[in-house]
Amino acid sequence: MSDFPFLLSWVQKLNIQNEWILDIACGTGRVTIPFIENGYQMIGVDIHEGMLTEAKRKSTSYTKGKWLQQDCLQLSVEETIPLAYMVGHGFQHFLTNIHQNQLLTSIHNALAENGIFILDTRFPSKEELMQPSTEEYWTTITDEKGRRCDLYTELNYDSIQQIQHYITTRRFYEDNTLVEELKTTIDLRYTYPQELERLLVENGFELLHIYNDWDGNELQEDCYSMVVVCRKKR
Known part of the structure; x- marks a missing residue:
């Protein structure tokens, strides 16, 4: 399974219909646009204007998408967001503890009460x-x-x-x-699983799952990319 079917399963699990879904560091809309094509209201955020220009070009025939040029550390979204995600290992571009905390705080503030955040990050294997x-x-x-x-x-x-x-x-x-x-x-x-759990808790999230892959398999030492699901706690 790739990222989109996994994310879609959570959208269906949360029974999201008219609410907005937030794609953080969306790039050219690789994952955002399939959601729009399936009738969901999407907000794609990226700091790179060129990426957003291409995303807009690819989605001109659809009306359920918004593209915002913003710093992910300072998200400003007016809509109610029950689900946000950051895929493509975007989390790894935030290199310091300070930036990781700022990112998670920013996402926490953007989410609705009990909102879900999903990310992937490469496993720090030997x-x-x-x-x-x-x-x-x-x-x-x-x-x-x-x-x-x-x-x-x-x-x-x-x-x-x-x-x-x-x-x-x-x-x-x-x-x-x-x-x-x-x-x-x-x-x-690179962030280790135990470190990641503590990081999420400190920034107001409850860790629900760390998977081995997008198929939802149990985390193993031969993991390449961890898939993390957490919930806004407070």
Whole structure:
């Protein structure tokens, strides 16, 4: 099962009909739009204007969607929200304890009484974090200019800050000659299950489930991505 069927099952479980559902860090509406297509009223929030522009373009034929450019740490939503979610491992982009707390407080304030919040976050397994910190070949693609592009990745885990630093290097070739090299970086925070439960409780949530996957299986040590379901408590 992917994220959408799981989320839809919770929408049905809560018997949501005319209330609004909140997609936090919605991007281009990958999950928001299927809900709109199924007749639900959706609010998609993202900080990136370009993402929202694309989401609006993809949903012009529908009237049950709102797209708001906002900082997730300072959500401002007037509608009653019985269910909010943040998928695509968006939670991991909030790197510090302060930002994690601000995010959860912001979501808590946006939710209706007893509202449900669902998120996914990569499991901090040994295999995920303790990879060699050397550049490794990943794959080869052809770019829009017809050039060969070799992609390499490099991972460095900061065990004090619990942040994995990802470096992706793209090397472009014309006739087997290197003509351009680009590097991009992304930092992701890893949070352990027990730590996550305490974090949620401290920010006014009751942890209902931590699943192994979107199929709702029990959490195991070989988990790749935890699926977390919690309820607004106070």
